[in-house]
Amino acid sequence: MSASHAVPGSVGAVTPQDIAFEEPLPLKSGAVMPSYSIRYETYGTLNADKSNAVLVCHALNASHHVAGWYADDPKNVGWWDNLIGPGKPVDTNRFFVIGVNNLGGCHGSTGPASTNPATGRPWGADFPVVTVEDWVQVQSRLADRLGIGQFAAVIGGSLGAMQALQWTISFPDRVRHSLVIAAAPKLSAQNIAFNEVARQAITTDPDFHGGNYYAHGVVPRRGLRVARMLGHITYLSDDAMAEKFGRELREGGFKFGFDVEFEIESYLRYQGDKFSTYFDANTYLRITKALDYFDPAMAHGGNLAAALAGAKARFLVVSFTSDWRFSPGRSREIVKALLDNRHDVSYAEIDAPHGHDAFLMDDPRYHGVIRAYMHNIPL
Amino acid sequence: MSVPGNGNGRPARSDFETIVQWVKPGARVLDLGCGDGSLLRTLKDTRGVTGYGVDISDDNVLACVTNGVNVIQSDLEVGLSGFESGSFDYVILSQTLQAMKHTERLLREMLRVGREGIVSFPNFGFWRARLQVMAGTMPVSRELPYQWYDTPNIHLFTIEDFEIFCRAHRLRVLDRAVLTGGQRVSFAPNLLGALAVYRLDLAHGAAAVGA
Numbered sequence: 015m016s017a018s019h020a021v022p023g024s025v026g027a028v029t030p031q032d033i034a035f036e037e038p039l040p041l042k043s044g045a046v047m048p049s050y051s052i053r054y055e056t057y058g059t060l061n062a063d064k065s066n067a068v069l070v071c072h073a074l075n076a077s078h079h080v081a082g083w084y085a086d087d088p089k090n091v092g093w094w095d096n097l098i099g100p101g102k103p104v105d106t107n108r109f110f111v112i113g114v115n116n117l118g119g120c121h122g123s124t125g126p127a128s129t130n131p132a133t134g135r136p137w138g139a140d141f142p143v144v145t146v147e148d149w150v151q152v153q154s155r156l157a158d159r160l161g162i163g164q165f166a167a168v169i170g171g172s173l174g175a176m177q178a179l180q181w182t183i184s185f186p187d188r189v190r191h192s193l194v195i196a197a198a199p200k201l202s203a204q205n206i207a208f209n210e211v212a213r214q215a216i217t218t219d220p221d222f223h224g225g226n227y228y229a230h231g232v233v234p235r236r237g238l239r240v241a242r243m244l245g246h247i248t249y250l251s252d253d254a255m256a257e258k259f260g261r262e263l264r265e266g267g268f269k270f271g272f273d274v275e276f277e278i279e280s281y282l283r284y285q286g287d288k289f290s291t292y293f294d295a296n297t298y299l300r301i302t303k304a305l306d307y308f309d310p311a312m313a314h315g316g317n318l319a320a321a322l323a324g325a326k327a328r329f330l331v332v333s334f335t336s337d338w339r340f341s342p343g344r345s346r347e348i349v350k351a352l353l354d355n356r357h358d359v360s361y362a363e364i365d366a367p368h369g370h371d372a373f374l375m376d377d378p379r380y381h382g383v384i385r386a387y388m389h390n391i392p393l
Numbered sequence: 394m395s396v397p398g399n400g401n402g403r404p405a406r407s408d409f410e411t412i413v414q415w416v417k418p419g420a421r422v423l424d425l426g427c428g429d430g431s432l433l434r435t436l437k438d439t440r441g442v443t444g445y446g447v448d449i450s451d452d453n454v455l456a457c458v459t460n461g462v463n464v465i466q467s468d469l470e471v472g473l474s475g476f477e478s479g480s481f482d483y484v485i486l487s488q489t490l491q492a493m494k495h496t497e498r499l500l501r502e503m504l505r506v507g508r509e510g511i512v513s514f515p516n517f518g519f520w521r522a523r524l525q526v527m528a529g530t531m532p533v534s535r536e537l538p539y540q541w542y543d544t545p546n547i548h549l550f551t552i553e554d555f556e557i558f559c560r561a562h563r564l565r566v567l568d569r570a571v572l573t574g575g576q577r578v579s580f581a582p583n584l585l586g587a588l589a590v591y592r593l594d595l596a597h598g599a600a601a602v603g604a
Contacts, residue, residue: 330458349465350475356421356443362454363466379451386458 053122126296139225518551
């Protein structure tokens with residue numbers, strides 16, 4: 015099969031693009047990014063009055079590669095390909111969809127592994143801590159450069175949903191619809207605790223070298239593995255894990271040792287190994303911090319409704335019943351704040367078994383609601 | 394026999410016309426058990442209302458989103474804690490009360506969240522229903538289309554029952570329409586009316602304002 019062969023519903027082979035920003039970016043931390051480069055992909059066609067642009071924000075470990083595949087790597091399919099494409103719930107025949115790798119990432123945008131122009135060496139530990147607000151600023155600059163004044167919709171799941179929500183606060187006039195999926199208005203102590211264990215796994219790895227492991231030609235692989243294994247546990251529901259792995263053993267009986275025995279151990283180790291080969295540990299540290307810091311209500315004395323008072327977008331909020339990382343109750347906090355402001359909002363609570371990862375799954379009720387909502391967005 | 398309706402215990406829409414007449418233009422409306430959102434859609438189109446529907450069913454949530462009305466997927470039995478007190482002009486409960494377990498709590502919640510409540514229900518005192526019971530079977534009709542073993546309706550009551558309830562719970566009846574086959578009934582409504590629609594508020598709130 016040639017890579018140009020059209021697959022129904024797929025945007026097909028895609029090519030990422032890079033865009034350089036020379037104007038310094040002040041960050042929430044007080045640090046300033048002197049210059050940076052952002053990698054992004056687009057699908058569909060921007061219409062004449064530029065009213066059909068949709069921004070897709072990624073979560074912890076994803077990237078700008080949202081849909082389609084690469085001609086030289088056809089197995090590398092975009093992470094939300096089941097949702098986005100011609101005729102799909104986010105229909106690229108109607109919408110011009112943009113996926114962007116956030117600042118601090120490790121998929122092509124400027125991040126800790128990039129060269130610090132001031133030193134000529136990788137940024138490493140010196141790369142600033144970035145926040146959801148900072149990412150939204152960068153995304154708005156990308157929109158400026160693409161000539162997009164206002165997005166028809168900003169869509170995200172999990173950490174991506176936090177960006178979709180932040181957009182309506184940071185740039186209320188630049189987003190007409192915000193799709194906030196599997197979100198929380200801020201992390202709980204338990205959420206932060208999981209992140210901290212993941213960070214500790216990385217920073218206590220002897221190969222971490224205070225974050226400047228690039229110079230030593232190593233990566234803190236063991237730490238990254240553990241961080242990813244821990245993350246995976248929080249992405250799946252107990253039921254989904256029981257269904258998928260149960261107490262199945264790889265071989266007949268107990269071996270009374272500490273090698274891989276249960277299928278779930280094998281799965282987690284595999285996921286951890288895979289992740290540690292391509293993900294940058296410094297990026298992981300920063301993204302988990304961005305999660306921890308996200309709390310739009312904080313500037314308003316903890317009042318989320320006050321934080322969202324200036325929003326002008328219409329909202330679709332979606333949660334999943336088996337998601338214990340960001341449970342439906344967390345989404346209902348967002349819905350309540352929107353209702354208190356009399357904003358237009360619809361809320362769907364999808365009875366799905368997959369846990370937090372349900373937002374990536376192809377569930378007909380979930381996709382049906384997204385499809386219907388997107389279809390009703392006038393262009 | 395297929396019954397016209399939206400699959401949410403709302404077999405007929407003859408109450409919609411009355412509700413649309415009662416709702417003031419530009420009002421803020423919460424429609425509980427909103428089904429496919431067609432009442433809200435009509436109120437939006439003809440009365441310019443804003444507001445939300447609430448429904449528990451996946452199919453109805455999808456239908457509402459398709460209809461372009463705001464919908465919050467939620468179980469009415471757990472209350473309306475997601476809604477601020479006094480945040481709506483009207484809270485509507487169209488042909489849903491008879492299917493609710495917590496009748497008193499829901500009516501109280503309705504009139505906490507809304508300044509007025511609009512409630513419609515099939516009248517179990519309708520002569521046809523009485524006749525069927527007299528004949529020895531549970532009533533099955535346009536307004537009560539379900540067989541006894543397969544019905545969402547768990548609290549069947551009459552117009553008289555409801556008015557006793559309202560007096561006992563200090564609910565003030567602001568308006569009442571009794572309908573049979575879409576026509577208003579004024580004589581012997583508890584006997585001749587198939588469907589009742591009430592507009593209510595809290596009597597003590599009104600007393601405070603009046604005093």
